[in-house]
Amino acid sequence: MEIFDSHGRACDPGAPLTARAASMSKSSIPVVDIFAGAGGLGEGFEALGGGNRFHVALSAEMDRHAVQTLRTRAFFRSFPNGEAPRSYYQYLRGERSAPWTDDTRKMWDAAAHRACQLELGRIDHDRYLDERIAAIAEDAKRRQRPWVLVGGPPCQAFSLVGRARNRGIADYVPENDGRHFLYQHYLHILARHKPAAFVLENVKGMLSSQVGGAHIFKAIFDQLHLPGGANGPRYRIEPLVKPTGSGWQPKDFIVRGERLGLPQTRHRVILIGVRSDVPSITPLADDHEPVHLSQMLRGVPELRSSSTTEKIDSWPRFAARCLAQCSDYAKDVDTATAKHLKSLVPQVRDGLDLGTGGRWMEWFEAPRYPKHLHALMRDPKVDGMVQHETRPHMTRDLLRYAYAAAFAQVHDRSPRGAQEFPADLHPKHRSWASAKAFVDRFKVQRSEAPSSTITSHLAKDGHYFIHPDPTQMRSLTVREAGRLQTFPDNFLFEGPAGAQRRQVGNAVPPWLGHQVASVLSNVLS
Known part of the structure; x- marks a missing residue:
């Protein structure tokens, strides 16, 4: 052969x-x-x-x-x-x-x-x-x-x-x-x-x-x-x-x-x-x-997810509704997170109508990497972000991402298992409430800490790689994950989106x- x-x-x-x-x-x-x-x-x-x-x-x-x-x-x-x-x-x-x-x-x-x-x-x-x-x-x-x-x-x-x-x-x-x-x-x-x-x-x-x-x-x-x-x-x-x-x-x-x-x-x-x-x-x-993650994602354009279960005509209206709904769900589990979610509703209602990104996005602020990573990652000929595009999720997952990210902002960690998730947001997994269930099934990447290990699970779903901003309700993009992996701004991952995520994770x-x-x-x- x-x-x-x-x-x-x-x-x-x-x-x-x-x-x-x-x-x-x-x-x-x-x-x-x-x-x-x-x-x-x-x-x-x-x-x-x-x-x-x-x-x-x-x-x-x-x-x-x-x-x-x-x-x-x-x-x-x-x-x-x-x-x-x-x-x-x-x-x-x-x-x-x-x-x-x-x-x-x-x-x-x-x-x-x-x-x-x-x-x-x-x-x-x-x-x-x-x-x-x-x-x-x-x-x-x-x-x-x-x-x-x-x-x-x-x-x-x-x-x-x-x-x-x-x-x-x-x-x-x-x-x-x-x-x-x-x-x-x-x-x-x-x-x-x-x-x-x-x-x-x-x-x-x-x-x-x-x-x-x-x-x-x-x-x-x-x-x-x-x-x-x-x-x-x-x-x-x-x-x-x-x-x-x-x-x-x-x-x-x-x-x-x-x-x-x-x-x-x-x-x-x-x-x-x-x-x-x-x-x-x-x-x-x-x-x-x-x-910290925030040091690597400076100047990254804000994005939002699309939904696989409904059409989003206006992100401000959709996001405000989701955050208010999450706040109501959270009242019986975590009052501090419920209050924080409620405080975000006016912010998104009056905010930008975010997009989902694409193959190439110009940025408003060039990245400023930590000194030891600057020469490796920065290319002055690159004036934007390649492969900065969100993946779609069903609306129920967007609600879970919003809740988990807000919880992390309040408690400086992701919610752990069923006991820290509102009942209305429990996924329909048979193992969800069992002792053998992964307590970090929904993991938020915190802004003021290094990210968790980027793995090939990135190609399966975004549950381990939730963006820290609850108003964006999304998982990390290929480019964001690539930055956390220290791939240069001028590095291109070939193939369809799933193959790109798998390459970054592996x-x-x-x-x-x-x-x-x-x-x-x-x-x-």
């Missing part, structure tokens, strides 16, 4: 690089990103030093929409020092059907070659990936440059939610779930091609996941040291963050994103492997001041990739 690039054309493992790509490989360190998703890890690497320190030579991903995103981003990154052509920004705004012109078509074709749709575990796909990596490794050796392998295998088999779901499957056997063993693709690549360093990212549940009564983390950790056995390369596995004690423990590999300046409470396992002939990295101190935040790149850059000289 042939392998296809993001254009749908058959790939040639030995296809020549463009002049720009060749010049990048002379002066920068190539990165191979497998299980790449939307490319958050690679984005962080390429952002270091304006793209002059690392470049992503190959991204491998099985989701076709994510591959389209990787292709578009590879094209943007093909130009030095952020000098992407005008056509790219026109494409960003929806003014063109493609980001390239006749003059940049070769750059576009080369970008497509660097983003391949591959499903690791399929023999033909594995063979093709092996050939591509062999060519990259050989080119790096010839130029006397190191190269780096990065990626995050799918986490459903390791995550706490995924494991709970698997336990509900009558004939589920962990030993037969291939997702537990996708890390073995790393072992093959490490053993055969011997990169100077590697990065493996996964969920915290990896530390406690068991297969056949044995902890999977220990097996992964031990095998990554000697991926090819006694005759293969040797790696030291080192933590990104300074350990708290004298000896390393599994918990020392947990990175708490909010302590590194990420605007969300994202806790992940990050394993950094350096080959035995490479110096040890200097771990980072995780003592950064928290970055991504490694570029800021975390940038942090990893910074410690590796110091030792890969």
Whole structure:
């Protein structure tokens, strides 16, 4: 079976690089990103030093929409020092059907070659990936440059939610779930091609996941040291963050994103492997001041949801009615929230007739990001917001969002379970009032705190990602979630809305990739 690039054309493992790509490989360190998703890890690497320190030579991903995103981003990154052509920004705004012109078509074709749709575990796909990596490794050796392998295998088999779901499957056997063993693709690549360093990212549940009564983390950790056995390369596995004690423990590999300046409470396992002939990295101190949601969403145009169950002719009238109704519902549960909801009614009744956004929205106020994120996220050529569009919800959910957001403004937390929700707003879920129900089924993202972890659940509904303003009655947009994930203003997620949300939720935040790149850059000289 042939392998296809993001254009749908058959790939040639030995296809020549463009002049720009060749010049990048002379002066920068190539990165191979497998299980790449939307490319958050690679984005962080390429952002270091304006793209002059690392470049992503190959991204491998099985989701076709994510591959389209990787292709578009590879094209943007093909130009030095952020000098992407005008056509790219026109494409960003929806003014063109493609980001390239006749003059940049070769750059576009080369970008497509660097983003391949591959499903690791399929023999033909594995063979093709092996050939591509062999060519990259050989080119790096010839130029006397190191190269780096990065990626995050799918986490459903390791995550706490995924494991709970698997336990509900009558004939589920962990030993037969291939997702537990996708890390073995790393072992093959490490053993055969011997990169100077590697990065493996996964969920915290990896530390406690068991297969056949044995902890999977220990097996992964031990095998990554000697991926090819006694005759293969040797790696030291080192933590990104300074350990708290004298000896390393599994918990020392947990990175708490909010302590590194990420605007969300994202806790992940990050394993950094350096080959035995490479110096040890200097771990980072995780003592950064928290970055709040309000700092990331400054100047964002206000939006409102549309309803799937009724037509909204006037948002001021509709919103005033909903808030008054919520206030009445709340009286028997929380009088303070009921009073707050009532006080908002005149504000929305006399306010703007908000829209639902779109592919491109001009802003009235340019974003002012925290200092450490400004260079990563801000592009002065971008004078608006791409993909800032709300998703529709049924009116009952809009009422729940309004109540939950108002409750959070009063109590500085989301309402927990059935006992803190008005009976009239209880969803018709059989598990809603049970002891096993999720107490945070409706979670508000608070303005003056980091967001909760952005996850792929974003693609299913907005219940975990409710906007903090009760007058907007909506969940976060793709662009807002992308900002909390630290994707730059000029980053475009390809595909339909659901695919965009899934990509944002599954991504490694570029800021975390940038942090990893910074410690590796110091030792890969």
